[in-house]
Amino acid sequence: MKRMWSPWRSQYIKTFSGSAHPRRKQSVFTAARKSDDDAANLVVWRGEHCFLIMNRYPYNSGHLLVVPNRQVATLRDLRSAELTEIMETVQRAIKALDALLHPQGYNFGANFGRAAGAGVDTHLHFHIVPRWNGDTNFMPVLSDTKLISEDMKTTWKSLRKRLG
Numbered sequence: 400m401k402r403m404w405s406p407w408r409s410q411y412i413k414t415f416s417g418s419a420h421p422r423r424k425q426s427v428f429t430a431a432r433k434s435d436d437d438a439a440n441l442v443v444w445r446g447e448h449c450f451l452i453m454n455r456y457p458y459n460s461g462h463l464l465v466v467p468n469r470q471v472a473t474l475r476d477l478r479s480a481e482l483t484e485i486m487e488t489v490q491r492a493i494k495a496l497d498a499l500l501h502p503q504g505y506n507f508g509a510n511f512g513r514a515a516g517a518g519v520d521t522h523l524h525f526h527i528v529p530r531w532n533g534d535t536n537f538m539p540v541l542s543d544t545k546l547i548s549e550d551m552k553t554t555w556k557s558l559r560k561r562l563g
Contacts, residue, residue, distance in 0.1 A: 425470065426470055426519050426521050426522035427519060427522075428452070428464075428466045428470070428519065428522045428524060429470045429522060431450075431452055431466075432445075432450060432466070432468055437559070438552075438555065440452065441453035441455065441551065441555050443463070443555060443558040443559045443562055444488070444491075444492075444558075444559070444562040444563070446468075446484050446488060447468075447480075447484060448467060448468055448469075448478075448480055448481040448484040448485070449465055449466060449467045449468055449481065449484050449485050449488050450465075450466055450468065451463050451464070451465055451466075451488060451492055451558075451562065452464050452466060453551060453554065453555055453558070454526070455551075457528075457551070458506075458528050459528055459529055459530065459531075459534055460500060460529065460549045460554060461496050461499070461500045461502070461528075461529040461554055461558070462526065462527070462528050462529070463492050463496070463526075463527040463558075464524045464525065464526060464527075465485050465488050465489055465492065465524065465525040465527065466522065466523075466524040466525075467481050467485065467522075467523060467524075468481075469481070470521065470522045471522070471523055472512075472520060472521050472522070472523060473511065473512075473523065474509075474511060474523065476523070477523070485525065489507060489525065489527060491562065492527050492562070493505060493527065495558055495561040495562050496527070496529050496558075498561060499554075499557050499558065499561055500529055500554075502529035502530055502531055503530060503531050503532050504529075504530040504531075505527060505528060505529055505530060506526065506527075506528040506530060507525065507526065507527050507528070508525065508526055509523065509524065509525045509526065511523070
């Protein structure tokens, strides 16, 4: 069995204990949704039932999260309208990423619950990770470093403009 290590995530895990902030009952996503500062929170688009936010600890450039506005922990807690808008938002995000970053593929999915690897297990969210042939190189293997090819604020501005 091969193992992948991502020690950079330990900062996030220690900060939020993986779920709601220790002093609050709301998740980091609920705090971002309630904030008016989309730039500081890296929110690129807001819909009626969900929003798009950039992952602060991206696996690749353009790594987005689709987050329901309501803080629910499981897929079965989502209402039909929320499910529909989430999938439409995934499609919308992929169209924007295609136009801006030209990836050659995507990983899309979610980790349901702490046992499945959810870093924020109290607020369901879905990952959209753009992928390119050869986007894994010697850096993560030899020096425990992941290179992200574009500044997050630059990507945020481009996505925000594209998504309206």
